Amino acid sequence: MPDPKFSKPWHGIPRDTIKWNPTVNADACIGCGTCVTGCSRMVYRYDYDLRKAVVVDPLNCMVGCTTCANTCPTHAINFPSLSTVFALEEKATVRHDIEDDLIARKEQLEYKGNVPHPDRWINLEVSSLNRVNDKTLILKLHPAESCDCLSQFIPGQYVEIFHPNGKFLPRAYSIGNAPNENGSVELQIRYVQDGRYSNWLFNEVKEGTLMKVRGPRGNFTMNSAPEKSLVFVAGGTGFAPIKALIEQQVLLDNQRKMELYWGLARPEDIYGLDEMISWREKAPNLTCTIAIDKGEVSSIEQGINIITEPLSKVISKRQENFLDTDAYVAGPPVMMPSILQTLMDKGVESDNINVDSFGL
Numbered sequence: 444m445p446d447p448k449f450s451k452p453w454h455g456i457p458r459d460t461i462k463w464n465p466t467v468n469a470d471a472c473i474g475c476g477t478c479v480t481g482c483s484r485m486v487y488r489y490d491y492d493l494r495k496a497v498v499v500d501p502l503n504c505m506v507g508c509t510t511c512a513n514t515c516p517t518h519a520i521n522f523p524s525l526s527t528v529f530a531l532e533e534k535a536t537v538r539h540d541i542e543d544d545l546i547a548r549k550e551q552l553e554y555k556g557n558v559p560h561p562d563r564w565i566n567l568e569v570s571s572l573n574r575v576n577d578k579t580l581i582l583k584l585h586p587a588e589s590c591d592c593l594s595q596f597i598p599g600q601y602v603e604i605f606h607p608n609g610k611f612l613p614r615a616y617s618i619g620n621a622p623n624e625n626g627s628v629e630l631q632i633r634y635v636q637d638g639r640y641s642n643w644l645f646n647e648v649k650e651g652t653l654m655k656v657r658g659p660r661g662n663f664t665m666n667s668a669p670e671k672s673l674v675f676v677a678g679g680t681g682f683a684p685i686k687a688l689i690e691q692q693v694l695l696d697n698q699r700k701m702e703l704y705w706g707l708a709r710p711e712d713i714y715g716l717d718e719m720i721s722w723r724e725k726a727p728n729l730t731c732t733i734a735i736d737k738g739e740v741s742s743i744e745q746g747i748n749i750i751t752e753p754l755s756k757v758i759s760k761r762q763e764n765f766l767d768t769d770a771y772v773a774g775p776p777v778m779m780p781s782i783l784q785t786l787m788d789k790g791v792e793s794d795n796i797n798v799d800s801f802g803l
Contacts, residue, residue: 444531450502451482454568456531456538462523464501465511471519472496478511478520487511505533529776535638542612542639565591569652570627578634579680580645581619585627587653592626593618598687599664599771599799602628602658606643613657614640617773617799619683621690631683663799665691667769672700674765674791676782678754678774679707684799685773686715689722689729697726705731706778710738713749720745732757755781764790773799 450458465486467479474494479487484503487496496519507528512520531537545552567584574580586592593602598621598780603613619629648654663684667673673692677685682705692699707713712735719731723746730747734757740749750757755778770791772782779798787793 445500445502446485449505450500453506453531454537454544454682456534456537458502458506461506461527461531463506463527464496464504465520465522467496467498468519468521469493469495471517473517475516477514477516481514482511493707498764511780524780524781526777533635533775533777535635535641541638545612546610547662563657565592565593565656565658566655567593567628567649567654569648569654571650572648574645576711578712579714580632580634581714582630582632582644582648583627584630584654584656585625589597591660594626596622596628596659598622598691599657599663599684600661601684602630602656603660604630604640605655605657606640607655611639615660617661617663617681617684617687619686620661621687629683631680633680661799663771663773663797664688665771666797669696669699670767672765672768674768674770674786675701675703676754676758676770676772676774676786677703677705678778678782679712681774681799682715683773685771686718688771692780693722693726693729698728699726701726701729703729703731704734704754704758704772706734706774708736710749711737716747719747723747754778755785758782758785758789761784761789766790768795770796771799772796 452458453461472495473497474496476489476496479489479496484505486498486500486503488499507525509522509719512522513560549767566587568587569582570585571583572580590699596618597788601615601617603615607614616630616632619631632641632644660711665688675685675689685703685705689701689703692701703719713733723729731746734754735749735751738751738755740751765786768791770786771787772779774782783796783798786796
């Protein structure tokens with residue numbers, strides 16, 4: 444029988460609704476017992492007659508844990524794809540439950556050592572808000588004071604925004620532009636149903652609102668040799684850091700061979716076409732392709748390819764392999780397995796793929 448202390452709800456979601464547990468390939472299992480003795484949650488029992496491990500209490504398994512599979516010498520243990528867990532982590536209710544737990548258990552969980560590098564806190568003022576569609580907000584911020592300038596950030600980095608009530612944990616948002624003289628930054632905010640920050644940013648923030656910001660942070664930055672071709676892949680508002688990287692290249696090396704692939708759910712999710720057209724006018728070796736999961740697009744905008752097919756399929760249909768190419772990929776965790784596999788199938792070396800999975 445499952446142990447109640449292990450099979451309790453996972454961040455508010457009933458454990459028996461989450462499909463996460465190991466399965467054992469009996470033909471591959473050599474009966475070493477590593478998984479049985481190593482799992483403190485008693486997921487397994489040992490069949491002493493057959494000399495095999497048996498999954499008895501799958502609900503005891505910790506969601507996301509794959510230790511037993513990692514240590515199995517014959518790879519006889521399998522788990523569902525981690526995309527199952529990533530999809531759960533995207534739910535606002537799960538994130539709120541984790542946040543509330545951290546707040547409630549501060550005395551128990553707080554790290555009281557010295558921070559090796561003090562954070563840089565600045566104040567930014569909202570200069571404009573643009574609801575480009577029902578799920579995306581383009582937020583532009585500029586320094587409230589000269590000392591709050593962010594002009595030294597590197598394209599691809601992110602900042603963290605703090606809620607004005609001071610209780611909630613910060614949220615990370617990638618900067619969607621290359622550095623400019625006035626130190627302003629653009630953030631592309633994806634609406635999350637019932638999200639605490641979404642409700643604040645979409646419904647309460649106005650021009651002139653002051654925001655407490657920490658950063659810049661992150662290492663999803665350009666590290667490719669000048670002679671390398673580049674492929675950029677974005678999913679949803681993962682377009683923000685990709686946009687910043689492309690702006691950088693258009694400014695510094697507009698003859699470079701570059702390809703952009705951007706995946707979106709619906710035609711109405713498209714934004715930024717004017718900027719793409721401007722890039723292509725300045726960088727003749729840049730191609731831009733937008734992949735739409737569902738829906739019809741009535742026209743193709745000035746050389747921007749818009750295709751109604753999943754993003755990974757669009758990339759896989761590219762006629763030639765990517766030779767001597769570096770890839771930069773940003774988007775939700777659930778898209779990563781298929782995209783990374785597709786890029787490797789098309790010839791991109793795994794060591795040449797740079798990933799920014801919404802800060803994960």
